[in-house]
Amino acid sequence: SIARYLEAMDTADRQEPAIAKARTARLQDKIAALKEQMRSLKEIEVQLNAAPDKQVSLTDPDARSMKTRGTGVVGYNVQTAVDTKHHLIVAHQVTNDGIDRDQLASMARLARTEMGVDKLTAVADRGYYKSEEILACHEAGISVFVPKTKTSGATADGRFSKEDFIYDAEKNEYRCPAGERLIWRYKTTERSLKLDRYWSSQCQQCSLKDKCTPSTERRVTRWEHEGLLEEMQVRLDLAPDMMRIRRQTVEHPFGTIKAWMGATHFLTRTIGRVSTEMSLHVLAYNMKRAIKLLGSETIMKAMRA
Template sequence: MAGFIEGVSRDQTVLFPDRLDDWIGEDHLVRVVDLFVAELDFMDLGFSRSQPAGTGRPGYHPSVLLKIFIYGYLNRIPSSRRLEREACRNVEVMWLTGRLVPDHKTIADFRRDNGPAIRRTCAQFVELCRRIGMLSGACIAVDGSKFKAVNNRDRNFTKNKISSRLAHLEADAERYIKEMARLDNQEEGQVCSEKVANLARRQKRIREEIDRLKTLEAALPEAPDGQISLTDPDARAMATSARLSGLVGYNVQSAVDTDTHLIVAHDVTNQGFDRTQLLPMAISAQKVLGHKKVHVIADKGYFSGTQIFACHEAGISVTVPRPETSGNRRKGKFVKADFHYDPERDVYHCPAGRELIYRYTRQEGGLNVRRYWINECQNCELQDQCTSGKERRISRWEHEYLVDEMRNRLGRDPDPMTLRRCTVEHPFGTIKAWMGSTHFQMRRLKNVRTEMALHVLAYNIKRAVNIIGVSQLMTAMAE
């Protein structure tokens, strides 16, 4: 009968290769990291301590610590303490750093103190991809995703949350007082005294919590967005796509090339909505790509008349579905899309074939809106399907031709929204899978932006390698 495979004795002498380089294959990913960092101008990027000090103990060159972090985010190791351990035992990290082992505080301080430089380094790799022809810039998909912060939901406070907690705590405190009074009246002895003392301690803790919540409630009016987060002051409670669910975190924005799925531009905000992010992300993508004409697609959460027109003025065409704010379609009634606009005569044609003519213009939300209606609705056979008022009124934004053009693009094949979903949600899913069930390691918005830049840089490096391979990418870097 055959035995099991047996390992080598721990006492056996082993002849390892004499060079660390022999452990690293020619097409290994760390060679890309090493060459990319070697080509950077650390002074120009703004890294601190790029020049050695004249006195004192020599420090680590920024390239060493940057390599450690890029390797860490490529391999799902964002923690500075874990990176310190990897520098002691991981042959790949030893090869990258020349067997240097910075302590975890030095590693963490580098990430904290060099945020802007790290973000510029991320942009530098995107510029490299553009220079070697990997970014066509034909179409860019924009989307946002919520990422969890260090701050727990129980340490984030809003007016409604504090009011609800105070109501429950006041009820508990009252219940304890009544129970102590009942015990005093009905029971005697040592057991009764212990019960009353225990209830008194609980009631005291509740009163302390009530006082703490009232202090927070008094500070709410001066807090940004009416929220207070105790662990990470910049984190905000945000709704997610899951029904009746939410998290305390940040809203990460990304602009992704639809051909290669490379992240062209990104940003992190603590606003829980996307309406104001279309123009900033489109402009960022336009600058990175170096194209005057850029086509951007986004979901209906980005629909904003002012943002769409500003993109048009900047030479950026956008495709964003218009959200349906009326409930008429669910009621089986006509909606605005059922009314046809005639630009030559400046009238709307209703489903009954009548014309709604222009009446006046007014401002709504900073936009000039034209109003159209007809006075014959009461005699129309389709009135029950159209309106319950005397006349059906239609509003038209003065630049609504841009919305009409977007609607026409949405009706073409292939479907832009399908392209958007298959493009921009892929990087978010990949990065969140790398993060696992954890959250951002750092606190405050500026530091979270640094951490996200490292995630994006790691994603783009892996994506570029998957597209053109290690050798071709390294050849392009060296040119």
């Protein structure tokens, strides 16, 4: 833009003196404004590079980019736990983590504490699928239903997925769609996860290789707690209505509260104030829900008691 304005100033110099003076003054003001903007952006760049997550929000210092469908949204990630019987919000939390994968165990434990129960079954969508979180729930005695994320490149390319390889726990090996054995080869650690690798020596001669892998052999990786994920998948297969129940349960309060909030959504700034604002919304929702379930007279008697 500055280069374009400098060219325009050269053109203005060839005009009548009065016109040239007016145009040059206006263009110099624009160039000065751009240089000031560049200086400001340099300062923001320093802040950006210093930030741990490489993000800076000029509207709200605590807000962060959320992973959403379509256009990105800078804001907050509100987590809720809703009971399936009465659709009351039993626990909620406001975070500025843009994804849900790290929220499953903490929200499930918070919901169990708020409900005052020893055992809990938690249902979440596939955005919460993370091996470590599912393990944490298991260790806390919480049974979870979370569908696996569809990220397999093999499946996308029309090849066999990992689910087509059947694990034999007694032999500690896999059986491939062609009936060959994928035997254990070695252990490794990735992202603090202990993994085992399996493959067969017969892949080069296999008639199904084109449907299996473009590599020399098809390798299968197994996490040390993979059995927990397989058990959860069996629970999902035996309870196909779980995802429908999830939609009918947790989406209803979100839809209601968003309708109340309108297009502006949160009116406050910084995570502390936003958390307070969300708590008021949750309180209002739960009170209206309780009045709907029990009646206003019963609620008033309970509040006076």
